[in-house]
Amino acid sequence: MKNRTVAILIAVTFIACHCSLLFAEEWYVAYQAGIDAVNQKNWGVAEAKLKTALSTGPKSGKKVKFYGLKFDQYVPHYYLGVVYANTNRNQEAQNEFQQVDPTTLFPPQLANL
Template identity: 30%
Template sequence: MKKRLVFMIIILGLIGVQAKAQSNWYKQYQMGRRALASGQYRQASAHFLFSIRSHPKDSKRVRTYGMHFEAYFPHRELGVAYYYLKKYKLAREELRTSISQEPSFRATKFLDLVNRAAGEEVPVAALKPPVQKKPKGQTVQKPSVRGEQLIVGNKAIKLVGERMGIAVLPFENKGASKDLGDVVLDKMITVLVNQHRFKVMERAQLSKILAEQKLGMSGILDAATAARIGKGIGVDAIVMGSVMLTKNGSVSIDARVIDTESARIITAR
């Protein structure tokens, strides 16, 4: 009986150590993303290198602990950090590794930036999808272009066929109740998700990141700050705006879509 008890204690101890080791690489990855978002690129690269040593493959869905799965792109984010450090050769290697393991719009976009910064052209032929031949007697229907497609740009589809990453920030309340702002935020997220063209960050996950960055609404009123946060969390565009309740009882919504790389307003309504 005592031997069995000792054996069980040893097994449980080993499981605990293994679980800690398995989750540590993802904690390092999260620390790297936070450092990247705050512009600490050398520190971010150190965290990503640690993660890669323990878990070297980029994936849209990786088990972090138990039945918990998360997106995990250490090679891609390391390439982004190297890009900002102007280590273009290393950045190109990491971004190409990421694309070979798990293609993403963000990796392709930064590979394009790296090649341009290094004075090289993007190998477009390698990125374009195969041309579909038109069968005899049939016409190929062209996809309709809607406003949502213009917002994300056809570039995402042409390059890697992946949905564009978007995060919707809490809307600023101007003369409106907080509940109204929350309703608009939820509706905006629902509409984007239902388009099936966007990879929308969950509201709870975004709130956690904003809390870690110690940013409330007062800290994200300008496009540059929104772009910096969006770039750090790995999305391609940020939706932000305000809700105002007028004197006659009507609701006015001001929404802007900001490119996280250039901090430019893509569209506003």
């Protein structure tokens, strides 16, 4: 009986771990949702999504592989800085903008720094 209980606990733990991985949001989905939220001025959602992208995504860059053959600009610190600037958290905005490599930005974004 004891062995069966242990086996069931191990199986449940294994399934729970794998389910969380299956339903975890991909970094590039969170990043795009964050940019969409920035464009809609939905600062709370934007901050949460961009932080998710930062914690799980690759290093920032001008041409980062998102998935398959899709390569795009990935600058989460820039957009998080925009969120902080628009929510009057100027020091946090400055900290984020300082982490942005200017060579990864396009001219319209550079004008906003």
